[in-house]
Amino acid sequence: MHVRVAINGEKHEAEVEPRLLLVHLIRDVLRLTGTHIGCDTTHCGACTVLLDGRPVKSCTVFAVQADGREITTVEGLEQDGKLHPIQEGFMQEHGLQCGYCTPGMLMTGYAFLQKNPNPTEEQIRLAISGNLCRCTGYVNIVKAVQHAAARLAGRAS
Amino acid sequence: MAVPRIVRRLGVSRPTVTACLVRFERVGVAGLLDRPRPGRPRKLTPALEGRIALVASARPRDLGVPRADWSLSRLREYLLRTGMLPALSLESLRTALRRGGLSLKAARTGMARKGTTTMIPAAFEYHTPTSIGEAAALLAKLGDDAKVLAGGQSLIPMMKLRLATPRHLIDISRISGLAYIRESGGVLAIGALARESDLEESDVIRARYPILLDASKVIADPLVRNLATVCGNLAHGDPANDHPAAMLALGAELVAAGSKGERRIPAASFFTGPFSTALKPGEILTEIRIPTPPPRSGGAYVKLERKVGDFATAAVAVQVTVGANGTCERVGIGLTNVGPTPIKAKKAEGFLQGKRPDEAAIKQAAVLAAEESQPTSDLRGPVEYKRDLVRVLTARALVKALERAGK
Numbered sequence: 262m263h264v265r266v267a268i269n270g271e272k273h274e275a276e277v278e279p280r281l282l283l284v285h286l287i288r289d290v291l292r293l294t295g296t297h298i299g300c301d302t303t304h305c306g307a308c309t310v311l312l313d314g315r316p317v318k319s320c321t322v323f324a325v326q327a328d329g330r331e332i333t334t335v336e337g338l339e340q341d342g343k344l345h346p347i348q349e350g351f352m353q354e355h356g357l358q359c360g361y362c363t364p365g366m367l368m369t370g371y372a373f374l375q376k377n378p379n380p381t382e383e384q385i386r387l388a389i390s391g392n393l394c395r396c397t398g399y400v401n402i403v404k405a406v407q408h409a410a411a412r413l414a415g416r417a418s
Numbered sequence: 419m420a421v422p423r424i425v426r427r428l429g430v431s432r433p434t435v436t437a438c439l440v441r442f443e444r445v446g447v448a449g450l451l452d453r454p455r456p457g458r459p460r461k462l463t464p465a466l467e468g469r470i471a472l473v474a475s476a477r478p479r480d481l482g483v484p485r486a487d488w489s490l491s492r493l494r495e496y497l498l499r500t501g502m503l504p505a506l507s508l509e510s511l512r513t514a515l516r517r518g519g520l521s522l523k524a525a526r527t528g529m530a531r532k533g534t535t536t537m538i539p540a541a542f543e544y545h546t547p548t549s550i551g552e553a554a555a556l557l558a559k560l561g562d563d564a565k566v567l568a569g570g571q572s573l574i575p576m577m578k579l580r581l582a583t584p585r586h587l588i589d590i591s592r593i594s595g596l597a598y599i600r601e602s603g604g605v606l607a608i609g610a611l612a613r614e615s616d617l618e619e620s621d622v623i624r625a626r627y628p629i630l631l632d633a634s635k636v637i638a639d640p641l642v643r644n645l646a647t648v649c650g651n652l653a654h655g656d657p658a659n660d661h662p663a664a665m666l667a668l669g670a671e672l673v674a675a676g677s678k679g680e681r682r683i684p685a686a687s688f689f690t691g692p693f694s695t696a697l698k699p700g701e702i703l704t705e706i707r708i709p710t711p712p713p714r715s716g717g718a719y720v721k722l723e724r725k726v727g728d729f730a731t732a733a734v735a736v737q738v739t740v741g742a743n744g745t746c747e748r749v750g751i752g753l754t755n756v757g758p759t760p761i762k763a764k765k766a767e768g769f770l771q772g773k774r775p776d777e778a779a780i781k782q783a784a785v786l787a788a789e790e791s792q793p794t795s796d797l798r799g800p801v802e803y804k805r806d807l808v809r810v811l812t813a814r815a816l817v818k819a820l821e822r823a824g825k
Binding site for chain 2: 262278279280282302309312315316317392
């Protein structure tokens with residue numbers, strides 16, 4: 262089947278089998294490998310991308326379902342060579358060790374801050390509850406999101 | 419690709435592969451289609467075979483059968499008792515298992531549950547109807563070979579594990595005008611494409627349906643809720659899903675659309691067995707209708723889960739209306755994941771009806787609800803623990819619902 266999607270603002274077309282998963286379209290067909298495949302069972306959230314602005318698990322969406330829609334992947338966060346505050350936050354606060362869950366965490370955090378620019382710690386923890394980190398626990402990840410929230414609000418953290 | 423590789427990949431015999439290749443050489447792609455077969459038509463459709471595979475690869479205890487392993491007759495007895503299959507000989511059951519790549523031995527030793535899975539769904543044809551009428555017509559035509567796809571957050575994981583292998587997916591998400599949550603004429607209507615996250619964000623739900631807000635916050639995780647639909651949570655028929663109990667408590671009606679029109683099914687008669695509902699072949703669940711609660715009503719959904727995203731160890735939904743004299747005018751209580759279907763706790767409801775909900779009455783109703791539960795031992799806990807949990811959660815949900823009714 263023919264699929265047309267806009268990924269990070271750029272239009273892509275591909276001929277795919279209906280059973281192809283969105284994450285495989287993104288990684289294997291379009292070669293955007295920033296999005297990771299973790300558990301493949303709808304648990305871990307490493308494959309999180311934004312579908313029409315909402316974070317979803319791209320291992321649990323068929324590519325054909327995304328036809329005609331807009332997708333944002335981790336490659337789309339950086340603008341004009343400048344990291345997005347959420348990316349900066351993960352760097353500054355050491356929000357990662359192995360980095361496997363990071364693309365998913367970044368996408369979830371990014372979408373969450375757009376909806377809720379001034380969150381409490383509890384709200385952040387609930388928002389990232391569909392993204393699993395197996396390295397460190399979540400203390401620094403929460404701090405990273407807080408860092409980004411402060412930056413986006415124009416406050417120094 | 420060489421014949422032996424195809425044989426391995428498809429798991430069919432060498433003569434079959436050779437015959438297919440020969441037919442392809444002679445008549446092209448048309449030669450690959452299944453030709454009409456002589457004899458009686460097959461009784462077991464792929465969808466029914468899928469159900470068998472689903473049950474066979476579950477642990478009997480998880481489905482309320484107090485045995486460690488399936489035997490052929492035990493499996494047959496279960497499928498017939500729950501109405502998942504109309505009739506079935508042991509021999510056809512054996513054949514169906516074999517065709518699904520499941521030997522009973524594999525199911526028994528747990529091999530079917532681990533190690534042998536692939537994460538790529540079986541191939542299917544994808545349909546995108548643009549109206550409910552068109553979708554129902556497609557479903558009627560394709561029959562048991564087709565599944566309706568909305569959010570896909572239960573169906574796609576099952577397809578990846580090959581527990582479901584529909585040959586056709588009818589994606590209803592391109593049908594416009596189905597994503598509504600609206601209250602009018604004394605009814606809250608939730609359309610087939612309303613997502614769980616829509617429920618969480620809806621002002622109407624926040625203001626007047628705390629039971630649904632409670633439930634939508636504990637279903638799966640926030641990412642899954644961005645796609646999962648409320649109607650799908652019901653139509654899937656999983657006794658571990660959270661919304662069914664809430665719908666039982668609220669006295670909801672479910673609208674089923676088929677090629678011959680619509681009918682309404684009370685939630686209380688919708689859930690007929692594990693993964694089975696009162697939807698007939700060719701019917702699509704298009705709307706949930708909930709009577710708007712009168713003044714002095716309150717609801718709550720209380721769930722114990724081991725971690726975010728897990729199914730309930732047990733959960734209880736309560737919706738209550740308190741009369742001007744302080745007695746319970748209407749009580750609805752639904753139980754999650756403590757039986758082969760979501761359970762309406764009728765005895766507990768009946769006990770509270772017309773009574774003043776004081777501490778003693780709440781305590782007694784909770785005991786009755788626990789008696790009505792039919793939990794099984796599994797990795798989430800033994801029977802005794804779960805039954806007592808139902809008692810505790812029922813009391814908590816009642817207190818919370820009454821508190822909200824008083825506001």
